[in-house]
Amino acid sequence: MNRNYIVSFLAILVLALIAYLGVEALGLDVLFGIILPYLALIVFAAGFVYRILDWARSPVPFRIPSTCGQQKSLPWIKSSKIENPSGKLGVVIRMALEIFCFRSLFRNSKARVSDGGKLSYEMEKWLWLGAIAFHYSFLVVLIRHLRFFTEPVPFWVRIVESLDGFLQIGLPGVLLSGVLLLAAVFYLFLRRLFIPQLKYISLGSDFFPLFLIMGIATTGLLMRYFTKVDVTAAKALAMGLVTFRPTVPAGIDGIFYVHLFFVCVLLAYFPFSKLMHLGGIFLSPTRNVTGNSREVYHVNPWNYPVKVHTYPEYEEEFRDKMIEAGLPVEKE
């Protein structure tokens, strides 16, 4: 048993209970439906901006890109304009590939020790696939949820939703993203449980967001397919929040508030956790700078003079020996 995931799991259960009992037993729907969502949003926005500014406050003294391809050198040698960008456009494309396609993760391999005294490396795309599935299904779920916050619902939200439900099975129709999100998150959790290296490095703060997102996805799926939440009432609450005329319509059950509370916790937790990789990836100096530091002078804002051993000091010590060896000297 691992303390890290047990405690995280228990924390999620407690959070769920707090929201459920808070609304169902204590009638705190104003707290959970209005006050906490606003608070969470403020913490998220302020925290996110603060973290980005805080990172940006520290300068980038040196150009230290990880060069993953041929440099630009002699004109007849083909350089790798994206993996080792010497220009801004290359950097933009490199960053876009990292952010939208998880380029570096795609390189992943798995090392194997075989009996013949050999180490071998095989392709390993599961982590990349899991990560892509997780992030993109989450994005689609987010976009779909805009239908609760807009009136009329923009056409592109409808398009995303109809694409998401292209399977056209079940009633209400199964939306792929929600199911995929839960499956992907579960896969990411199982990795941490069963791959020895992952198990060894995982912290409580790795399990907590996984359980939290599992909770969000599970309550969402429950409402859509099983408890059939009152969608009109939910939308009235959401519209109230975005139009700053908050109301808590009757007829929304506890599960909805658990769902909403999980989302609030996720938002408030976000800026103070590893989830900030969302912002940090844009600022990573091994990826977002050009690899042209031999061609273009780069300034370090805090560069300061240092004590060096000068040539005159050097010659002073070795002058006689230098003269004897026939080496030229400044002072005979």
Place this chain on the structure above:
Amino acid sequence: MSDLPQSDELFARIDHRPSGPDWMDTPANIRKGMYCYAANPKSVKALGLPHAREWNPLDDDWKLPENWQEIIHQGFKERLERFRSFKVFMDICVRCGACADKCHFFLGGGDPKNMPVLRAELLRSVYRNDFTAAGKIFGKLAGARPLTADVLKEWWYYFFQCTECRRCSVFCPYGIDTAEITIMGRELLNLLGLNIDWIATPVANCYRTGNHLGIQPHAFKDMLEFFVDDIEEITGVRMNPSFNRKGAEILFVTPSGDVFADPGTYTCMGYMMLFHYLQDLGLDITWSTYASEGGNFGFFTSHETMKRLNAKMYAEAKRLGVKWILGGECGHMWRVITQYMATMNGPAEFLDAPVSPITGTRFENAKSTKMVHITEFLADLIKHDKLNLDPSRNDNLVVTYHDSCNPARGMGLLEEPRYVIRNVCNHFYEMPSNTIREKTFCCGSGAGLNAGEDMELRMVGGLPRANAVKHVHEKYGVNMLACICAIDRAVFPALMDYWVPEVGVTGVSELVANALILPGEKARTTNLRGEPLPGMEEEDAE
């Protein structure tokens, strides 16, 4: 050396499945063969670095200054404010584990704290405790722990088990670079005088004499003149290298290791023969005894120490009045030149954008730093057909090429050396694609870890590289490992002996010199090593 297990024993020991109690509850076991000796206080003092003293990693008491925790905390804070890389890398790791089996030390040894992610967590755990709200509130659950003497020892042990090769950074979805983490970790350790001697003493030497080995100016000249005799014996042609010569067009700087020990010495002879050959074509080049070191072990100490040593290159170029600088084959030397030199010690406005005096090629990619890599220079010469080459003289060699970490991942110098090798050798084979170019494996002894007392660590760390060599050795009969790094040349012979006997080690310039037909040379019967050339085995015996 005698404690080193047999290679098959070492291989059989590999287990990549960590188990046991929480890593935070497992203090480092500082084991013989896996660490380097503590810095000699004289060397630490030579540069005026703090807290020079005798201490022993195996002792309980490391004689730390009384306020050591405060020093580290303050040092940590300063570095977070100075380096965005450090701050971002402390915050954004999600522990996805992609880096885990990319590190040569983990692959060869299986110690879980050699997984790059955990190496970084050693620092992150203290960072969270000292600088983040989550760490302060949730403590160990959020991966935070206070800095204790045990944690400090763990830092020391594992930051001197990383060669700053950056392979993990290639695979990290956020580009987190463990080299940056290790560099910061070592800087912090140096604030407490906790360097290793294999770094501290070369640094002190380099500061005073201009090179890591402490070779004084007259001796440096003697050593090169010794090569002049050797070359004359083999080729019948006498070289005339010049030293500290004002008014030369180009200053040549290369690691001093090549002056000192085989097989680097043959690479050095290769440079001399190339320069001699080019003399008639208009090359005007000088060596320097003051800037007689390309390498920079200061880089393995702190940013400041790196700057203090590196300053000599531009200072000497300015004093001699050269137009630009040519750099020899070295790994971290080129990382420093590429990513740090101009920023630290430039702009070098007193130099010109480099132009090859033989081909007229302007090296646009180096127009700010004003320093050209010898394989860029060579590739350009060969492309313009300026070298009279007989590759068949290397026909007894079946060559593979090791991309040295820093030129590969800190520069992207991948094609130039290959182009040169293909033009001077007839038998060239690549190692498997997962082990070359940007995915190249470290020699296992970089970043100042090429001492004698940590031989087990070096054999462990060098295993993935050696294993790929073994693959091409068995498949194609490869018998020569070419590289462009002086540390490689110094450490690969031992690594090959241990894992893949019968494979030699060479610099690219040595291969060039063997193939290079010097005007007026005698019929050569041996290569630079005095071994018979292909087809000359009998002549040699006579």
